[in-house]
Amino acid sequence: KNQVEQSPQSLIILEGKNCTLQCNYTVSPFSNLRWYKQDTGRGPVSLTIMTFSENTKSNGRYTATLDADTKQSSLHITASQLSDSASYICVPQGAGGSYIPTFGRGTSLIVHP
Amino acid sequence: EPEVTQTPSHQVTQMGQEVILRCVPISNHLYFYWYRQILGQKVEFLVSFYNNEISEKSEIFDDQFSVERPDGSNFTLKIRSTKLEDSAMYFCASSVEGMSQPQHFGDGTRLSIL
Numbered sequence: 039k040n041q042v043e044q045s046p047q048s049l050i051i052l053e054g055k056n057c058t059l060q061c062n063y064t065v066s067p068f069s070n071l072r073w074y075k076q077d078t079g080r081g082p083v084s085l086t087i088m089t090f091s092e093n094t095k096s097n098g099r100y101t102a103t104l105d106a107d108t109k110q111s112s113l114h115i116t117a118s119q120l121s122d123s124a125s126y127i128c129v130p131q132g133a134g135g136s137y138i139p140t141f142g143r144g145t146s147l148i149v150h151p
Numbered sequence: 152e153p154e155v156t157q158t159p160s161h162q163v164t165q166m167g168q169e170v171i172l173r174c175v176p177i178s179n180h181l182y183f184y185w186y187r188q189i190l191g192q193k194v195e196f197l198v199s200f201y202n203n204e205i206s207e208k209s210e211i212f213d214d215q216f217s218v219e220r221p222d223g224s225n226f227t228l229k230i231r232s233t234k235l236e237d238s239a240m241y242f243c244a245s246s247v248e249g250m251s252q253p254q255h256f257g258d259g260t261r262l263s264i265l
Contacts, residue, residue, distance in 0.1 A: 081256030
């Protein structure tokens with residue numbers, strides 16, 4: 039069964055600091071991996087999409103990395119802002135017959151002033 | 152910036168009743184999706200829809216569920232006979248092309264089954 043483990047479950051940082059969120063997955067075969075930001079009570083917002091052949095993808099202050107061999111991904115947030123407080127969700131997607139995405143439980147990030 | 156809109160924002164329904172959740176995807180998008188998120192839990196994929204056909208569905212999407220694109224703008228999710236465990240936030244999403252493209256989510260319909 040496809041599984042996605044995200045760590046840490048929650049994280050508190052001070053405004054302006056950097057942080058890195060981790061994602062391990064077992065989805066196989068694998069086509070791509072997405073990171074989403076979900077504010078409380080809102081729908082997820084796409085941050086990055088990486089195919090299995092990509093190692094890194096940036097979107098402003100967000101940089102995602104992917105190691106398809108070890109099935110690990112990370113999301114690095116630079117110079118955090120109060121508005122970065124949200125849940126960050128890792129979503130690997132299958133390939134080869136089933137493209138159903140598997141969502142992680144997310145990392146809840148709180149940025150304090 | 153174009154948005155995916157969902158109505159109603161909150162739907163309260165008696166167990167056993169039929170419910171239809173409505174979505175207006177972004178106008179030039181061709182792929183449409185429904186997801187659900189039970190309170191405090193992770194988002195779960197329900198179904199994807201392209202060219203007036205279901206392209207993928209999960210185990211959750213059983214015979215009680217159906218989707219339809221009744222006209223050129225709306226995309227609906229119907230639950231025929233609701234159960235207590237159907238209580239969740241239901242998100243609609245759309246994308247320009249297939250599963251490798253960014254999906255744009257609406258802000259969801261909270262479905263409460265009494």
